Amino acid sequence: MFGTIFMTLSEEDYIKAIYHLGKGDNTTVSTNGVAEQMETKPSSVTDMVKKLSEKGVVNYRPYKGVSLTEHGQKIALSLVRKHRLWEVFLVEKLNFSWDEVHEVAEQLEHIKSEKLIDQLDKHLGFPEVDPHGDPIPSKKGEFKKTIKKLLNEVAIGTSGICVGVKDSSPPFLKFLDKNKIALGDTILILEKEEFDGSFYIQVKDIKIHISNQIASNLYLKITA
Amino acid sequence: MFGTIFMTLSEEDYIKAIYHLGKGDNTTVSTNGVAEQMETKPSSVTDMVKKLSEKGVVNYRPYKGVSLTEHGQKIALSLVRKHRLWEVFLVEKLNFSWDEVHEVAEQLEHIKSEKLIDQLDKHLGFPEVDPHGDPIPSKKGEFKKTIKKLLNEVAIGTSGICVGVKDSSPPFLKFLDKNKIALGDTILILEKEEFDGSFYIQVKDIKIHISNQIASNLYLKITA
DNA sequence: ATTATTATTTAGATACGTCTAAATAATTGT
DNA sequence: ACAATTATTTAGACGTATCTAAATAATAAT
Structure with missing residues (x-):
């Protein structure tokens, strides 16, 4: 096996765009799609995609779209x-x-x-x-693989990374801020209070207690 | 003052080359000098230097050489x-x-x-x-500023970084290897034995004793 | 099924950074 | 001081990556 062929900065950017548009599967993506993702013009995409095809990193059929080869x-x-x-x-x-x-x-x-x-x-x-x-x-x-779930749907004992909120109203965001919960934080689900559906969780070594309403508005990304 | 103007990769490389050729002072350097340093052709240097001059980062007078402006x-x-x-x-x-x-x-x-x-x-x-x-x-x-000195010329109590050898014969290199002295190591001069001109030095927390002959073949770079 | 619309490609132009070959300036040797 | 040599620049070309405008293919609408 030969070491990876040299790719220019630009070529690498196109490869990444095609990869992300195809969502990691090897889906065929459209010229216009790539153009939009890359903030460039479709004609530029056609040019580049031809070159990448010559290099063997994409499969390209005119008018039919483009996908990554195994190498790509x-x-x-x-x-x-x-x-x-x-x-x-x-x-x-x-x-x-x-x-x-x-x-x-x-x-x-x-x-x-x-x-x-x-x-x-x-x-x-x-x-x-x-x-x-x-x-x-x-x-x-x-x-x-990872999946995104609301905190209240996550099994006890698992941990995930806080990646978003369902309710983005100022009071809710203020609550998160006050409790030092920020995007990117790792949250561990300690226990669920069956009585009111509230949760005991751990954020950055600090244990806190949150209501079910809070829990059902926080998205976690967890390793599947 | 405006933030630093955008420079391309190539432009930055030329600026660095001109800087290094001028040894950090603002010496004027020759087109051919830059070309050699950059492993490119003199004509390419002329082209680039004109552009850099437009951008105000170098002073350029045709046939007279190029130097960095304050901005450069x-x-x-x-x-x-x-x-x-x-x-x-x-x-x-x-x-x-x-x-x-x-x-x-x-x-x-x-x-x-x-x-x-x-x-x-x-x-x-x-x-x-x-x-x-x-x-x-x-x-x-x-x-x-830093200066390069032979270990035996360095004052007691100062430390420097081992940057080279005067004698590069296999026996000497083998000695260094055996005593775990490598390029890049920080060496502290602890004491000088006046009797035979030998030195007590410390290399990476280990104290060793070296003869004057060894000391006079090791280059250190020390902060002036 | 034919037309209208949209997606994609082609053709030709531009900017960047490089090159070679030729022209010109500066320097050196006698 | 003049010829020879060396250093530098100019002119014209090339490859990469981009663009606009025009042409063509695919798709949607009636």
């Missing part, structure tokens, strides 16, 4: 791996917040060095998910 | 700062060895995020020198 998928997964590892690094080691990491990770994911990524992975303690709760592919490209 | 120097120092901080990161946190860091740092130095660098600096404990003993410019562009 490997590259996409490697990029996703790098992106998410860097996100963990930024949050855990450099005090970035949940919503600041994407732009920087978008740059860092293009750095080419196998050793760098392997060592970064080790340095971070081989994390399984990124700060948004999304799974980090292994070196070989395997990764766990 | 700021950019160069910022690149050097980033490069060296990343080198420290790679060695201290990711177990890279002395000689593996350059290529990767060369890529990382182009990442654009002020917060990233500030936090990285903090994460590393605000280091003053990189693994090669070269000083790291502060955010404002100031940095300490």
Whole structure:
């Protein structure tokens, strides 16, 4: 097997876009779809997709759309791996917040060095998910599936990452803020109070008690 | 003052090359010099230097050479700062060895995020020198001067980073290896034995005794 | 099924960064 | 001081990645 072919920055961005549009499965995606995702013009996509096809990383049939080859998928997964590892690094080691990491990770994911990524992975303690709760592919490209659930639907004893709210009214957000619950936090479900459906949960080493109404408005991402 | 103008990868590389050729002072350097440093052709340098001149980062007079403007120097120092901080990161946190860091740092130095660098600096404990003993410019562009000296010429009590050998014969290198002295190691001069000119030194928490002959063949880089 | 609409591709242009070959300026040797 | 040499620039070309405008294919509507 030859080492991964050299891809330009731009080529890598297209591969990632096609990957994300195809939702990780190898779905065929449209030229216009890619153009929108990349904030570019359809004609540019056609040009690039032809080139990627020559390189053997996508399957392209004019007017019929484009999908990643096996090789293309490997590259996409490697990029996703790098992106998410860097996100963990930024949050855990450099005090970035949940919503600041994407732009920087978008740059860092293009750095080419196998050793760098392997060592970064080790340095971070081989994390399984990124700060948004999304799974980090292994070196070989395997990764766990995750699902999004409301907190009140999650089994006792499992933990997940807070990824969103159902109710985004100011009072609710204020409540979360007061209780130091933020997006990106890992939440462990300790116990359910059957009497009123309330929950005992643990957020960053602090145990708190939340009503069922709160629980049914918080989305967690959990490893399936 | 406006934030730093956007520079492409290529432009940044030229700025750094001009900076290094000018040895940090604002010396005027030749087109051919830059071409050699960059491993490119003189005509390419002329083209780029014209563009950089338009952008106000270099002073360029045809046939007379090129130098950095104050703005160009700021950019160069910022690149050097980033490069060296990343080198420290790679060695201290990711177990890279002395000689593996350059290529990767060369890529990382182009990442654009002020917060990233500030936090990285903090994460590393605000280091003053990189693994090669070269000083790291502060955010404002100031940095300490360093000089290279033979170990036997260094004052007692000072420490420096091992950056080279005068005698590179196999027996000498084998001696260094046996005594766990490697390039990049910080060496502290503890005491000098006046009787035979030998030295007591400390390398990575270990005290050792070396002859004057050894001491006069080891180069240290010390902060002036 | 034919037309209208939308999606996609092609053709030709532009900006960037590079190159080679030719022209011109600066420097060196005698 | 002039010729020879070397350094530098100019002119014209190429590859990458993009764009606009026009042409063509696929899809939807009646």
